[in-house]
Amino acid sequence: MQAESDKSESKDLRRSILDTARHLLVSDGYANLSMRKIARAIGYSATSIYLHFEGKDALVHSLIDEGMGLKYEAFQAVVAAHPDDPVRRFDALCRAYIDFGLDNPEYYEIMYLLHPEQMARFPAEKYRRARRNLDVIVETLKEGAEKGLMSVTDAFVDASVVWAALHGAVTLIFSRRMDRRVAQETFVDAMIGRLLHGYITFSEHV
Amino acid sequence: MQAESDKSESKDLRRSILDTARHLLVSDGYANLSMRKIARAIGYSATSIYLHFEGKDALVHSLIDEGMGLKYEAFQAVVAAHPDDPVRRFDALCRAYIDFGLDNPEYYEIMYLLHPEQMARFPAEKYRRARRNLDVIVETLKEGAEKGLMSVTDAFVDASVVWAALHGAVTLIFSRRMDRRVAQETFVDAMIGRLLHGYITFSEHV
Amino acid sequence: MQAESDKSESKDLRRSILDTARHLLVSDGYANLSMRKIARAIGYSATSIYLHFEGKDALVHSLIDEGMGLKYEAFQAVVAAHPDDPVRRFDALCRAYIDFGLDNPEYYEIMYLLHPEQMARFPAEKYRRARRNLDVIVETLKEGAEKGLMSVTDAFVDASVVWAALHGAVTLIFSRRMDRRVAQETFVDAMIGRLLHGYITFSEHV
Amino acid sequence: MQAESDKSESKDLRRSILDTARHLLVSDGYANLSMRKIARAIGYSATSIYLHFEGKDALVHSLIDEGMGLKYEAFQAVVAAHPDDPVRRFDALCRAYIDFGLDNPEYYEIMYLLHPEQMARFPAEKYRRARRNLDVIVETLKEGAEKGLMSVTDAFVDASVVWAALHGAVTLIFSRRMDRRVAQETFVDAMIGRLLHGYITFSEHV
DNA sequence: GATGAATGAGGATTCATTCAT
DNA sequence: CATGAATGAATCCTCATTCAT
Numbered sequence: 001m002q003a004e005s006d007k008s009e010s011k012d013l014r015r016s017i018l019d020t021a022r023h024l025l026v027s028d029g030y031a032n033l034s035m036r037k038i039a040r041a042i043g044y045s046a047t048s049i050y051l052h053f054e055g056k057d058a059l060v061h062s063l064i065d066e067g068m069g070l071k072y073e074a075f076q077a078v079v080a081a082h083p084d085d086p087v088r089r090f091d092a093l094c095r096a097y098i099d100f101g102l103d104n105p106e107y108y109e110i111m112y113l114l115h116p117e118q119m120a121r122f123p124a125e126k127y128r129r130a131r132r133n134l135d136v137i138v139e140t141l142k143e144g145a146e147k148g149l150m151s152v153t154d155a156f157v158d159a160s161v162v163w164a165a166l167h168g169a170v171t172l173i174f175s176r177r178m179d180r181r182v183a184q185e186t187f188v189d190a191m192i193g194r195l196l197h198g199y200i201t202f203s204e205h206v
Numbered sequence: 207m208q209a210e211s212d213k214s215e216s217k218d219l220r221r222s223i224l225d226t227a228r229h230l231l232v233s234d235g236y237a238n239l240s241m242r243k244i245a246r247a248i249g250y251s252a253t254s255i256y257l258h259f260e261g262k263d264a265l266v267h268s269l270i271d272e273g274m275g276l277k278y279e280a281f282q283a284v285v286a287a288h289p290d291d292p293v294r295r296f297d298a299l300c301r302a303y304i305d306f307g308l309d310n311p312e313y314y315e316i317m318y319l320l321h322p323e324q325m326a327r328f329p330a331e332k333y334r335r336a337r338r339n340l341d342v343i344v345e346t347l348k349e350g351a352e353k354g355l356m357s358v359t360d361a362f363v364d365a366s367v368v369w370a371a372l373h374g375a376v377t378l379i380f381s382r383r384m385d386r387r388v389a390q391e392t393f394v395d396a397m398i399g400r401l402l403h404g405y406i407t408f409s410e411h412v
Numbered sequence: 413m414q415a416e417s418d419k420s421e422s423k424d425l426r427r428s429i430l431d432t433a434r435h436l437l438v439s440d441g442y443a444n445l446s447m448r449k450i451a452r453a454i455g456y457s458a459t460s461i462y463l464h465f466e467g468k469d470a471l472v473h474s475l476i477d478e479g480m481g482l483k484y485e486a487f488q489a490v491v492a493a494h495p496d497d498p499v500r501r502f503d504a505l506c507r508a509y510i511d512f513g514l515d516n517p518e519y520y521e522i523m524y525l526l527h528p529e530q531m532a533r534f535p536a537e538k539y540r541r542a543r544r545n546l547d548v549i550v551e552t553l554k555e556g557a558e559k560g561l562m563s564v565t566d567a568f569v570d571a572s573v574v575w576a577a578l579h580g581a582v583t584l585i586f587s588r589r590m591d592r593r594v595a596q597e598t599f600v601d602a603m604i605g606r607l608l609h610g611y612i613t614f615s616e617h618v
Numbered sequence: 619m620q621a622e623s624d625k626s627e628s629k630d631l632r633r634s635i636l637d638t639a640r641h642l643l644v645s646d647g648y649a650n651l652s653m654r655k656i657a658r659a660i661g662y663s664a665t666s667i668y669l670h671f672e673g674k675d676a677l678v679h680s681l682i683d684e685g686m687g688l689k690y691e692a693f694q695a696v697v698a699a700h701p702d703d704p705v706r707r708f709d710a711l712c713r714a715y716i717d718f719g720l721d722n723p724e725y726y727e728i729m730y731l732l733h734p735e736q737m738a739r740f741p742a743e744k745y746r747r748a749r750r751n752l753d754v755i756v757e758t759l760k761e762g763a764e765k766g767l768m769s770v771t772d773a774f775v776d777a778s779v780v781w782a783a784l785h786g787a788v789t790l791i792f793s794r795r796m797d798r799r800v801a802q803e804t805f806v807d808a809m810i811g812r813l814l815h816g817y818i819t820f821s822e823h824v
Numbered sequence: 825g826a827t828g829a830a831t832g833a834g835g836a837t838t839c840a841t842t843c844a845t
Numbered sequence: 846c847a848t849g850a851a852t853g854a855a856t857c858c859t860c861a862t863t864c865a866t
Contacts, residue, residue: 013825029323031237035861045827046861056861112381113319115235127383134385157396160378160388164397168374172366175318177333179340182366190363191370198404219850241836251852253838262836425829441733443649447857457831459859468857524793525731529647539795546797569808572790572800576809580786584778587730589745591752594778602775603782610816631846653840663848664840674840827866838856845848 014052016042018066021059026106030114035059057120060110064122067107068129071100075133086144087200093137094166094192101170108170134159141199150199162195220258222248224272227265228312236266236320263326266316270328273313274335277306281339292350293406299343300372300398307376314376340365347405356405368401426464428454430478433471434518442526445472469532472522476534479519480541483512487545498556499612505549506578506604513582520582546571553611562611574607632670634660636684639677644724648732675738678728682740685725686747689718693751704762705818711755712784712810719788726788752777759817768817780813 020041024033035056039046053059078096082089101108111130116122137159144150152158169191172178178187226247230239241262245252259265284302288295307314317336322328343365350356358364375397378384384393432453436445447468451458465471490508494501513520523542528534549571556562564570581603584590590599638659642651653674657664671677696714700707719726729748755777762768770776787809790796796805 029321031321031324034859036859047828047863048826050862051825112383116382117233117235118237130383131385153396154392156385156387157392158400160384160393161375161397161400164374164378164393165371166374167378168370168372169367171377172370172373176322177318177336178366179337179362181362186360186363187366187370190359191367194364194367194404198400240834242834252836253853254851256837257850439735441735443736446855448855458857459832460830462858463829524795527647527649528794530649542795543797565808566804568797568799569804570812572796572805573787573809573812576786576790576805577783578786579790580782580784581779583789584782584785589730589748590778591749591774593774598772598775599778599782602771603779606776606779606816610812652838654838665842665849666847668841669846829865830863832862833860835859836857839854841853842851844850 013042013044013048017049017052017059018063021063022106025063025109030109030118060114060119061122061126063107064110065126067104067111068126070104070107071111072129072133074100075136079136086140086147087149087196090137090140090144090150090199091192091196093140094162094195097163097166098170098188098192101166102173105174108174112167113171113174134163137162144199149201151201152199158199162199165191165195219248219250219254223255223258223265224269228269231269231315232312236316236324239266266320266325267328267332269313270316271332273310273317274332276310276313277317278335278339280306281342285342292346292353293355293402296343296346296350296356296405297398297402299346300368300401301394303369303372304376304394304398307372308379311380314380318373319377319380340369343368350405355407357407358405364405368405371397371401425454425456425460429461429464429471430475434475437475437521438518442472442522442530472526472531473534473538475519476522477538479516479523480538482516482519483523484541484545486512487548491548498552498559499561499608502549502552502556502562502611503604503608505552506574506607507600509575509578510582510600510604513578514585517586520586524579525583525586546575549574556611561613563613564611570611574611577603577607631660631662631666635667635670635677636681639681640724643681643727648727648736678732678737679740679744681725682728683744685722685729686744688722688725689729690747690751692718693754697754704758704765705767705814708755708758708762708768708817709810709814711758712780712813715781715784716788716806716810719784720791723792726792730785731789731792752781755780762817767819769819770817776817780817783809783813 017038020038021033024037024041028037033056035046035049039049049059053062074096075093078089078092082092138155141150141152141155141158141162145152145155169188173184173187178184223244226244227239230243230247234243239262241255242252245255255265259268280302281299284295284298288298344361347356347358347361347364347368351358351361375394379390379393384390429450432450433445436449436453440449445468447458447461451461461471465474486508487505490501490504494504550567553562553564553567553570553574557564557567581600585596585599590596635656638656639651642655642659646655651674653664653667657667667677671680692714693711696707696710700710756773759768759770759773759776759780763770763773787806791802791805796802
């Protein structure tokens with residue numbers, strides 16, 4: 001009857017499914033995410049989900065996709081905010097990485113912690129955007145090295161090291177197995193400080 | 207007939223279950239680990255597993271326990287090998303951490319990547335040994351600082367940072383999402399190099 | 413094609429499940445009542461039952477509920493048939509109690525013989541209707557006492573005594589452990605006669 | 619080595635099994651009585667039970683047997699205590715019936731509440747002793763009638779009615795579905811009072 | 825678009841029982 | 846006398862998915 005409302009409702013349902021899945025993901029864990037639970041939570045029939053997603057895998061892929069997009073935007077915002085200063089950009093990128101993880105545990109979970117065996121492989125092409133995020137770090141390191149501000153051996157390798165360290169920080173916090181004697185904020189600051197310290201040539205810069 | 211073999215058969219089955227579970231864990235992921243699959247793989251009925259383990263949780267706990275033990279031994283061996291030199295000990299500990307992870311992905315998986323929601327909580331007391339591993343790093347950093355060889359702000363925090371970085375390195379390699387342009391060995395060396403470099407006062411030491 | 417039949421099919425399955433469960437209950441006993449057996453008996457998959465009932469407990473609760481309803485109606489019919497004569501009402505109530513039990517052994521079974529440990533507790537509120545049945549006897553005794561027709565010490569206690577005697581009569585017949593020398597009908601008549609005789613003041617009334 | 623101790627131990631084990639089964643019966647209900655649980659409770663292997671009992675049915679039959687014996691003794695004691703007074707004997711028998719039930723719910727459970735479908739039929743011959751208990755009531759009623767102390771129509775039928783009423787009292791108490799406004803003791807007294815009152819000719823006797 | 829009905833496969837776990845020792 | 850090892854059958858229940866409507 002109301003073509004407009006129908007269309008928007010439809011989009012709303014798709015959104016609703018994705019959002020609910022995200023929330024269930026963080027509250028119950030991936031292993032306990034089920035189509036039925038999503039359906040129950042949004043008040044639609046389980047069948048309806050299949051009108052918007054081919055299956056569970058496709059749904060999760062969409063979530064991964066969204067997460068990749070969000071993270072990409074966050075990184076691009078950092079780049080835009082520090083176009084000329086590779087050191088400050090590096091600092092901001094590290095913080096953005098960790099913040100994204102801590103703020104979006106659901107996305108982080110499926111983007112980086114989900115084993116590929118648990119679902120149909122995420123299409124390789126979609127990982128391109130993810131790679132571009134790493135490239136941002138690579139470029140930043142290269143620029144810092146060129147400007148004599150940062151000591152870089154191999155930009156690719158070093159970017160991976162930074163990436164790994166940040167990833168480790170996020171997941172260690174997630175796993176709640178970190179020593180209680182260490183406050184989360186202190187820990188994050190220390191991690192970023194060490195990374196900066198390790199790559200910056202002149203300490204007075206920071 | 208062979209009293210000896212008979213006695214050991216029982217223990218063999220237990221071992222067989224644990225090993226099979228370990229392998230399935232890495233090939234199919236924890237979510238897909240089922241008692242039935244284990245049973246099928248070892249050629250026994252599912253019921254038989256319950257003769258050796260109280261349930262799925264107990265089985266996984268046993269695996270975690272074993273992993274903890276292995277890792278603890280590895281760390282203690284490093285400590286024994288470098289009783290007086292905190293810098294070399296630090297280097298060796300980092301390498302031992304990553305090596306353990308790469309050599310025992312199944313153990314690493316359940317020790318550090320398993321979400322606690324997915325199974326009954328691992329008895330707190332059993333984590334003591336895990337904590338002692340962290341303490342080894344803490345002590346090493348303290349000793350390095352006392353001897354003026356390492357620059358440490360807060361030993362607990364710094365040990366956690368190191369821990370996180372190593373953890374990130376291992377898991378990034380596991381996830382196979384690392385840039386292919388980076389060789390694994392180069393990456394590991396770079397990570398350890400950076401950690402050493404970041405904490406050592408006099409670079410001529412390394 | 414036949415919208416009518418389609419709609420009712422769903423309800424038919426629900427009915428079919430309930431009826432089959434009821435029959436199995438009486439033939440195999442509660443302990444041997446299983447979802448699979450019900451499913452097999454109606455020619456559906458076990459999963460289908462879960463489309464109509466949340467679980468085994470819910471299914472049994474539905475049966476109890478139905479039984480309570482039937483019995484309540486039977487009692488109300490008796491009350492309506494004898495609005496002014498408490499003695500005849502008492503007689504009819506006793507007979508209705510026993511008749512209900514003998515006519516609906518499956519319902520009686522789950523309503524009164526099922527141990528609560530065997531299933532999730534039947535919601536307390538649902539027992540209200542059951543209590544109202546007892547209250548009908550209480551009121552009848554009170555009325556009989558007020559009119560000087562019946563000798564009652566404490567209406568609550570006496571109603572419970574009546575209830576227990578009737579319950580004992582039904583279950584003794586069920587258990588098939590009654591002496592064969594005693595015909596069922598004779599036994600029932602004797603029980604009701606004794607109850608009447610015991611509570612009525614003037615014997616000429618009966 | 620110690621033939622004596624061995625033998626007695628063996629008998630002890632049999633006793634131990636029976637006692638444990640009885641206790642489990644009352645705490646967990648018949649449906650939850652399992653060989654494993656019994657074995658675990660007495661600290662023996664499940665297999666050991668099969669050295670003393672052919673199977674679960676045989677074990678329960680033994681319990682029923684014991685219960686029958688106990689009850690028979692209780693009734694015989696009452697008979698011995700009131701050899702000449704059928705009225706007092708009747709009173710004492712009723713009380714003995716209810717007391718036995720309330721004191722030995724485990725025995726009562728399997729003797730009178732267990733459905734025959736739930737286990738292999740209890741050998742018919744073993745019910746003879748049970749029948750003899752009913753006969754005690756029959757004889758008492760007959761004797762009371764002969765002495766002009768009790769009004770009895772048909773001793774068999776009346777004994778069954780008494781039996782049913784007592785059985786109903788016990789099971790209603792067991793089921794915990796009795797109205798809370800009625801105290802157990804009051805209820806039992808009322809039931810026995812009514813039975814006495816109903817069968818005694820001259821009320822001054824009591 | 826949306827749904828209710830239906831299912832087969834699989835999940836962990838418990839049970840009574842047998843057998844060789 | 847006692848046991849450990851082993852099993853097949855059964856338990857309830859959840860899942861992702863399909864199909865006709």
